[in-house]
Amino acid sequence: MKIDNINIYKNIGSTPRVTNADIKTNQQDTSASSPAKTDRLELSSVAKNKIQESTSKNLAEIKKRVDSGFYNSDEVLKKVAGLLLKEIQGE
Numbered sequence: 001m002k003i004d005n006i007n008i009y010k011n012i013g014s015t016p017r018v019t020n021a022d023i024k025t026n027q028q029d030t031s032a033s034s035p036a037k038t039d040r041l042e043l044s045s046v047a048k049n050k051i052q053e054s055t056s057k058n059l060a061e062i063k064k065r066v067d068s069g070f071y072n073s074d075e076v077l078k079k080v081a082g083l084l085l086k087e088i089q090g091e
């Protein structure tokens with residue numbers, strides 16, 4: 001499917017205006033009719049231990065690389081500089 005020439009701004013002037021009073025009224029209407037629903041995530045102790053082990057291993061590897069001077073190599077410095085330049089230029 002190909003869609004061309006869509007003007008997303010064509011109806012901007014005709015968009016109904018929403019005020020803070022409208023938002024508050026809408027919030028009161030929905031809260032009165034149904035209880036608030038929230039998402040919840042619960043990790044088991046096994047999952048928490050695996051995360052902690054993984055984090056410890058990653059930190060140990062990073063410390064080893066810092067101590068060995070890995071991050072001071074020309075290759076790493078050029079790569080980081082290139083990524084920073086791309087970020088600054090907005091690419």
